Amino acid sequence: MWWALGFGWMLFTYDHHGTPLLFWLTLAFLATDVFFLALRIILYIFLSAAFCFCLPCIIVFMHYINSQERASxxxxxxxxxxxxxxxxxxxxxxxxxxxxxxxxxxxxxxxxxxxxxxxxxxxxxxxxxxxxxxxxxxxxxxxxxxxxxxxxxxxxxxxxxxxxxxxxxxxx
Ligand SMILES: [Zn+2]
Ligand SMILES: [Zn+2]
Known part of the structure; x- marks a missing residue:
């Protein structure tokens, strides 16, 4: 929450004309933060999808391997x-x-x-x-x-x- 508040304050209310370097530096850090957050969300979505779609295949594969090993x-x-x-x-x-x-x-x-x-x-x-x-x-x-x-x-x-x-x- 503090992160979102700070982000909003930086972007919309902070008067950056006095200290432009500090402003852009902070903005660069925030942008990196947003980038990694987005990356993490995409990764989670991708992993959940992979888990949902691949699990049945893995189960079938394990079952196949097991049926090879056990006696009929x-x-x-x-x-x-x-x-x-x-x-x-x-x-x-x-x-x-x-x-x-x-x-x-x-x-x-x-x-x-x-x-x-x-x-x-x-x-x-x-x-x-x-x-x-x-x-x-x-x-x-x-x-x-x-x-x-x-x-x-x-x-x-x-x-x-x-x-x-x-x-x-x-x-x-
Ligand atoms: Zn024996
Ligand atoms: Zn016995």
């Missing part, structure tokens, strides 16, 4: 599913328990080989929980296994194994 539904559903099963071993020796991965079958493919797990390997490296009897597991091509729910969430973000970074669908 078909890739996820083609992974072999297993059911984790624990059968009790010798009485008093929990380490002797046989932990097995029983194949549950996948779309048109036969993964009929049952796998035996050591108890120390029977945990999910995503949630760090030990597998419980009856839980559903997914096996990746790199031979790493995880809880089905945990690895599906991961693969929706990135199509690689969280442990060894091998691609889930290397052919594509």
């Amino acid at each position: 539904e078909a890739e996820i559903s083609s992974l072999p599913k297993y059911r984790y099963e624990v059968s009790n071993g010798d009485v008093g020796q929990p380490d002797n328990r046989a932990c097995r991965m029983i194949p549950m079958g996948t779309n048109g493919q036969d993964f009929s080989t049952e796998r035996v797990l050591r108890i120390e390997n029977a945990d999910c490296c995503i949630c760090l929980c030990q597998y419980e009897d009856g839980e559903q597991l997914l096996l990746l091509p790199c031979d790493h296994h995880f809880h089905s729910t945990c690895i599906v969430k991961w693969l929706m973000l990135k199509a690689t194994c969280p442990l060894c970074k091998v691609l889930v669908a290397p052919n594509e």
Whole structure:
């Protein structure tokens, strides 16, 4: 407000015939001020317009990049599913328990080989929980296994194994 008042006073009421140099110098400073103010306003308008028009493009671009990185539904559903099963071993020796991965079958493919797990390997490296009897597991091509729910969430973000970074669908 003071700036506008001073500006008005300089232009319309100040008697500059006595001190012409001071008058023109002040006027030059004011003109520079006005110039930069206008420049700032134009820049703001330009940036807001760029933000409004480019944001949808950026969102689409990010979405595209993300869809390149994550695994597709078909890739996820083609992974072999297993059911984790624990059968009790010798009485008093929990380490002797046989932990097995029983194949549950996948779309048109036969993964009929049952796998035996050591108890120390029977945990999910995503949630760090030990597998419980009856839980559903997914096996990746790199031979790493995880809880089905945990690895599906991961693969929706990135199509690689969280442990060894091998691609889930290397052919594509
Ligand atoms: Zn898990
Ligand atoms: Zn792996």
